Amino acid sequence: MVEAVRSGPTMAVVARMAGVSVPTVSKVVNGRGGVAAATRDRVAEALRQVGYLREPSTPFDQRGSGRLVDVVMHGLRSSYAANVLGGIEAAARETGLDVVVAASEAEQSHRESPAGGWLDHLIDRGTGGVLLVLVETTSAQHEWLTHFGIPCVVVDPITSPPDGVPTVAASNEKGGYDATRHLLELGHTRIAHLGGSAPKLCARSRLAGYRSALADAGMDVPAGYQPDGNFQEARAQAEMDRLLALPEPPTAVFAASDLMAIGVCRAIRAHGLQVGRDISVVGFDDVEEARVTVPALTTVRQPLVDMGRTGLDLLARSMRGEEVTGHVELRTELVVRESTAAPRQRPVKSTTVVRGGTSIDRRSGTS
Structure with a gap:
């Protein structure tokens, strides 16, 4: 031997x-x-x-065979990750599976290391199935998993996986539509969209929802109103600074994530304006930060816990030998809080000038 x-x-x-x-x-x-x-x-x-x-997996049962699942996520420190993991943990208890969680970020920085990939560790453990959450994968990786009989499910896919790989995501396009429609119904006509990273499926879908809502209202998107914030708070703040410098700045912004919405709010306050009163802001996710920020953030709630639970349930079924394919889309919900309101009669345009350590606020327009 x-x-x-x-x-x-x-x-x-x-x-x-x-x-x-x-x-x-x-x-x-x-x-x-x-x-x-x-x-x-x-x-x-x-x-x-x-x-x-090892040889291809045999279907697991409650007596202990093939019960180990690898969960690979893009980072573990965010509220997003905590919510998705909560759903995975609950489903794992119910299905009798053991879960190992790993972050994919280290793999990105050691992509060419001989033993640095997540597949190295996965096979080392003799995993019975893989749940990928917000992780970009290659066709070769999926082919490898298929070759060795390891079931795989993707939650919140970044790019379209190969045919036959089950996926779970929120109704991103409808969420983007509902967020924009809410601002339209409040009376806003100058609505900007701060998008996520353009190649990502969820970012494209949320942008599509924004554009569709404006089209249904018979409105065009003004030039410069669709910057890419790359799902980063600091970049979102910088892009909002640029939007506020436009000859006709927006009266409302739909950001493709709560984290970016928080950056947008920070930029608004830095310009001497008030979130909600001067410029309305809508986010996407409904993570804890959205509820505790001041003012509380109107946002589109992703069913993050249910996404994790559904992904693990699908994986368990596949590990049992059931045929599991296709895409599961879970419903989003618009949550209205204090960061959105009807536009002021004449929107205020503010420029903050710093001279000698003193901030001078120049405003035009009326209340």
């Missing part, structure tokens, strides 16, 4: 057995491209021989 070895030593052993380099073994283990089919098969066979790769 060949004794199983771990991480670096296993890579070296497999490389010698297959007659390839350690980086080539890493590419195979992490599902990356750039390896010929014959070489990939030779490496895979060597991996199996040393016990680094």
Whole structure:
């Protein structure tokens, strides 16, 4: 019997057995491209021989076989992550699964490291299934999981996964529509949208909802009213500064995340204006920060806990041998708080000038 070895030593052993380099073994283990089919098969066979790769999963049952699930998330410190993990944890208890949680951020900074990928650790543990949350994956990685019979479900996909991979997300386009429609119904006609990272599915869908609501109201989007905040608070604040410098600044802003909405509010206050009274702001997510900021943030509530629970439930079904495919879309809800109100009769335009440490506020317009 060949004794199983771990991480670096296993890579070296497999490389010698297959007659390839350690980086080539890493590419195979992490599902990356750039390896010929014959070489990939030779490496895979060597991996199996040393016990680094197990055979395809057998369906798990409540008596203990195949009960381990890997959850890979983009960061673990945010309110978003805490809510999704809450749903995953609850579903894991109900289905009798054990969960290992890992952040994908370290993998991004060690993408070319021979033993740095999340697939390395996943296979090392003999995982029965994978739940990916807000993690960008490649076709090669999905092909690798399929080849070794490891079920996978994607929650809040960044890009479209291959056909057949189950996904769970919120109704992002409807949420964007509802947020914009709320501002229109309040009487706003100059509504900007601070978008997330353009390539991300959720960002594109929220933008589509914003544009659709304006189109249904017979309105065009003014030039410069759709900056990209890349889901970052500081960048959102900077983009809001630019919006306020326009000849006709918006009277309302729909931000594609609560974090960006908080940055927008900070910029508004820095210009001597009041959130809600001078400029209305709507966010997206309804994380804890949205409820405690002043004024409390009107936002689109994502069912984050239910997204985590649904993703784990789908994965458990797949691990049992059930056929699970398609996309599950969970309903969003507009939550109206104090950051939105009807526009003032003549919107105030404010410019804050700092001279010698003294802030001078110049305003035009009437109350």
